[in-house]
Amino acid sequence: MERQNTAERRQGAREEGRPVAVRLQNVTKRFGDFTAVEDLSLDIHEGEFFSLLGPSGCGKTTTLRMIAGFEEPTEGEVVVAGRSMRGVPPYRRPVNTVFQSYALFPHLDVFENVAFGLRRAGVPKGEISRRVGEACALVKLSGFERRKPSRLSGGQQQRVALARALVNRPKVLLLDEPLGALDLKLRKQMQLELKNLQHEVGITFIYVTHDQEEALTMSDRIAVMNEGRVQQVADPATLYELPANRFVADFIGQTNILEGTVEAVEGERAVIRTAGGLRLEAVAPNGFRPAVGEAVEAAVRPEKLRVGEAGDNVVAAEVAEVVYLGSSTQYILRAPDGGRLVAHRQNDREAAALRPGEAVSVAWDARHCLILGGKRG
Ligand SMILES: Nc1ncnc2c1ncn2[C@@H]1O[C@H](COP(=O)(O)OP(=O)(O)OP(=O)(O)O)[C@@H](O)[C@H]1O
Numbered sequence: 001m002e003r004q005n006t007a008e009r010r011q012g013a014r015e016e017g018r019p020v021a022v023r024l025q026n027v028t029k030r031f032g033d034f035t036a037v038e039d040l041s042l043d044i045h046e047g048e049f050f051s052l053l054g055p056s057g058c059g060k061t062t063t064l065r066m067i068a069g070f071e072e073p074t075e076g077e078v079v080v081a082g083r084s085m086r087g088v089p090p091y092r093r094p095v096n097t098v099f100q101s102y103a104l105f106p107h108l109d110v111f112e113n114v115a116f117g118l119r120r121a122g123v124p125k126g127e128i129s130r131r132v133g134e135a136c137a138l139v140k141l142s143g144f145e146r147r148k149p150s151r152l153s154g155g156q157q158q159r160v161a162l163a164r165a166l167v168n169r170p171k172v173l174l175l176d177e178p179l180g181a182l183d184l185k186l187r188k189q190m191q192l193e194l195k196n197l198q199h200e201v202g203i204t205f206i207y208v209t210h211d212q213e214e215a216l217t218m219s220d221r222i223a224v225m226n227e228g229r230v231q232q233v234a235d236p237a238t239l240y241e242l243p244a245n246r247f248v249a250d251f252i253g254q255t256n257i258l259e260g261t262v263e264a265v266e267g268e269r270a271v272i273r274t275a276g277g278l279r280l281e282a283v284a285p286n287g288f289r290p291a292v293g294e295a296v297e298a299a300v301r302p303e304k305l306r307v308g309e310a311g312d313n314v315v316a317a318e319v320a321e322v323v324y325l326g327s328s329t330q331y332i333l334r335a336p337d338g339g340r341l342v343a344h345r346q347n348d349r350e351a352a353a354l355r356p357g358e359a360v361s362v363a364w365d366a367r368h369c370l371i372l373g374g375k376r377g
Pocket residue numbers: 031034035036054055056057058059060061062063210
């Protein structure tokens with residue numbers, strides 16, 4: 001817990017000075033006796049690309065719907081641009097939502113789909129024309145204004161949905177898995193486009209996804225959620241390099257978890273003994289200090305494991321499985337204590353591939369082996 005707070009403080013320093021666009025203050029949402037979101041507090045800043053990331057059912061969409069006004073918190077407060085949103089209906093909030101299902105009007109062309117809200121609001125014709133033109137240009141749909149949605153690709157339809165949300169000039173854009181219906185290649189392309197677009201318009205984006213790679217690619221900061229609770233809020237590199245707990249370490253990327261008992265502690269460094277008798281050096285960053293005798297878990301990323309090289313921790317292992325991944329090869333290794341380790345090695349022409357059954361040594365540095373705060377959670 002202490003580590004999480006330190007990471008948040010560090011983040012806070014970087015975001016300081018930027019006004020808060022959306023503040024969630026001790027927000028809880030219950031459906032009957034089920035708690036979907038529990039005591040959630042977050043500040044999202046103006047111009048930030050902020051993602052809510054977590055597995056299915058962790059409460060991301062419910063959080064977004066409370067900001068949009070489709071749900072009211074059971075407890076706590078949603079504040080947008082300094083104003084409490086309690087009792088404010090969705091259409092009066094300075095936010096707009098883009099959903100995974102684009103919900104375009106099939107009988108209207110691109111221009112009219114984008115213009116729809118402006119017409120209803122009685123915006124003068126000349127201004128509608130100008131603003132729709134600008135919004136279409138932003139999402140690279142100039143020239144498509146007279147096409148019907150049925151004659152657009154999935155990616156283009158999603159761009160229409162974006163243009164429609166941006167044309168009202170919201171302070172905050174809420175995006176609920178907006179790329180979920182696209183194939184992988186288009187999805188990757190749209191991730192970069194969305195990030196560029198956000199940079200260009202400077203609007204706060206709050207993005208919901210269960211895809212960690214997507215969140216890492218696009219976000220300034222990410223809140224990782226599980227079972228209705230925020231686990232850690234940090235920028236992508238901090239989440240990856242300094243996960244606050246086992247859930248975050250497992251959810252963001254791949255990781256090896258080593259269980260052991262603390263034998264010695266000196267400053268940030270600690271020595272752990274695994275149940276199978278391996279002696280490992282590790283670090284406990286961010287002020288967290290394990291006690292001697294404490295049962296802990298430590299995490300080390302597969303790409304930090306070096307096969308056949310030296311390091312602070314060197315373990316004799318046997319290659320159990322070799323998985324070719326294109327740019328890298330994944331080695332599943334059996335350690336002498338019976339543990340399983342995953343190592344990644346970049347492929348290059350010189351390095352001969354290892355074979356199952358081969359005996360190897362595997363090494364990693366103590367600074368890459370992070371103690372996660374034990375089994376207290
Ligand atoms: N109206 C509702 N009534 C009862 N339970 C609900 C309601 N809305 C959501 N829930 C429950 O709250 C939990 C969180 O749902 P939510 O949709 O916020 O999750 P999520 O993280 O967005 O998941 P997904 O990625 O699957 O959309 C789920 O267990 C869900 O079943």
